[in-house]
Amino acid sequence: MKKPTGDLALIKKMNTAIVLDAIVKKAPLSRANISELTGLNKATVSSLVQDLIDANLVLEIGMGQSSGGRKPVMLIFNRTAGYAVGIDLGVNYIRGVLTDLEGGVIFEAEVALHRHALEHVLPELYRLIESLMAQSPESPYGVVGIGIGVPGIVDESGTILFAPNLKWKQVELEHLVSDRYDLPVFIDNEANAGAQGEQKYGAGRGIAHQIYVSVGIGIGTGIILNKELYKGASGFSGELGHLSIDLAGKPCSCGNLGCWELYASEHALLEMAAPLGYGSLRELIQAADQGDEAAQELFRRIGADLGVGLANVVNVFNPEVVIIGNRMSLAQRWIEDSVRDTVTKRTLSYHRKELRILFAELGEQSAVRGAAYYAIHQFFHRVKGGA
Numbered sequence: 001m002k003k004p005t006g007d008l009a010l011i012k013k014m015n016t017a018i019v020l021d022a023i024v025k026k027a028p029l030s031r032a033n034i035s036e037l038t039g040l041n042k043a044t045v046s047s048l049v050q051d052l053i054d055a056n057l058v059l060e061i062g063m064g065q066s067s068g069g070r071k072p073v074m075l076i077f078n079r080t081a082g083y084a085v086g087i088d089l090g091v092n093y094i095r096g097v098l099t100d101l102e103g104g105v106i107f108e109a110e111v112a113l114h115r116h117a118l119e120h121v122l123p124e125l126y127r128l129i130e131s132l133m134a135q136s137p138e139s140p141y142g143v144v145g146i147g148i149g150v151p152g153i154v155d156e157s158g159t160i161l162f163a164p165n166l167k168w169k170q171v172e173l174e175h176l177v178s179d180r181y182d183l184p185v186f187i188d189n190e191a192n193a194g195a196q197g198e199q200k201y202g203a204g205r206g207i208a209h210q211i212y213v214s215v216g217i218g219i220g221t222g223i224i225l226n227k228e229l230y231k232g233a234s235g236f237s238g239e240l241g242h243l244s245i246d247l248a249g250k251p252c253s254c255g256n257l258g259c260w261e262l263y264a265s266e267h268a269l270l271e272m273a274a275p276l277g278y279g280s281l282r283e284l285i286q287a288a289d290q291g292d293e294a295a296q297e298l299f300r301r302i303g304a305d306l307g308v309g310l311a312n313v314v315n316v317f318n319p320e321v322v323i324i325g326n327r328m329s330l331a332q333r334w335i336e337d338s339v340r341d342t343v344t345k346r347t348l349s350y351h352r353k354e355l356r357i358l359f360a361e362l363g364e365q366s367a368v369r370g371a372a373y374y375a376i377h378q379f380f381h382r383v384k385g386g387a
């Protein structure tokens with residue numbers, strides 16, 4: 001038979017994508033199941049499945065249940081056909097994971113960052129990426145890509161325009177990393193990456209309208225509407241840490257006054273904790289756990305200020321869930337009540353009727369898992385015949 005051309009080739013691509021999608025989402029499936037699910041005829045399904053098996057993307061496993069007659073062979077997605085690297089470049093750490101193609105973590109590593117100069121951070125970043133890649137088992141596709149979440153504003157070409165806490169401007173990170181490894185690289189803001197992580201693997205699974213609030217040194221948000229990340233006209237959406245919650249409040253590095261993150265971030269918490277003699281979030285949580293009322297009161301206050309900003313977010317977006325993530329999620333038990341009380345008091349009743357406030361299920365891994373997802377997502381796009 002001649003190789004299909006033009007429209008036929010396009011139809012084949014589309015059908016292959018449909019079959020692969022069905023297997024990724026609903027496996028184990030028999031060929032007959034796929035035919036029923038997709039409406040494609042059995043001969044077409046068999047031929048496309050064979051292509052996917054030949055491409056190492058689909059595996060046959062044992063025998064399924066039969067409704068009579070011969071037992072069908074079941075098909076699953078070959079999640080170890082390749083691996084992805086996810087990186088969360090923080091302000092004082094770099095965290096990395098190696099995942100399979102379903103996003104399952106195979107290996108993880110973290111290094112502390114003590115200096116922020118690019119010439120110091122880049123070698124650390126490369127070392128971490130290489131240590132993760134070295135853990136990747138033999139596989140048909142190898143490492144398929146690298147996703148990196150960063151604490152700053154990123155444009156569509158993967159350039160970090162501004163990362164205030166690292167004091168970086170105009171860093172072409174995507175170019176640097178993809179040139180070095182000759183692999184697809186995807187850079188996004190850490191709050192967007194965290195939102196993706198929770199949407200795919202964490203508390204936001206199956207939820208269409210989700211706002212992820214990354215509360216670390218600053219506050220960033222990742223907005224998921226209709227299960228898609230909303231990035232705005234230039235990719236800069238979600239800078240809700242700079243929402244004013246105090247009209248004549250403290251000056252912010254962004255030029256505004258009274259920004260939310262000045263009152264409700266980890267940085268704000270530690271500023272208030274210093275006079276009490278506590279220097280880290282973990283120390284403060286430990287003190288609260290041991291009954292220190294001043295520490296408990298501090299968390300209540302941060303929780304209330306977090307709630308004020310969240311109330312605005314809820315009134316604007318009418319989400320089904322708000323997920324509080326990053327470092328502050330570690331203090332869930334101490335901030336949860338005051339967050340909820342404040343949101344209840346300050347949101348419109350219609351908006352909070354269906355609202356759930358959750359904490360990141362992936363804890364501190366939301367962003368790093370989301371970063372790996374970017375690489376996986378692009379891999380699927382390529383094997384389905386996209387650009």
Ligand SMILES: [Zn+2]
Nearest residue numbers: 242252254259
């Ligand atoms: Zn600001």
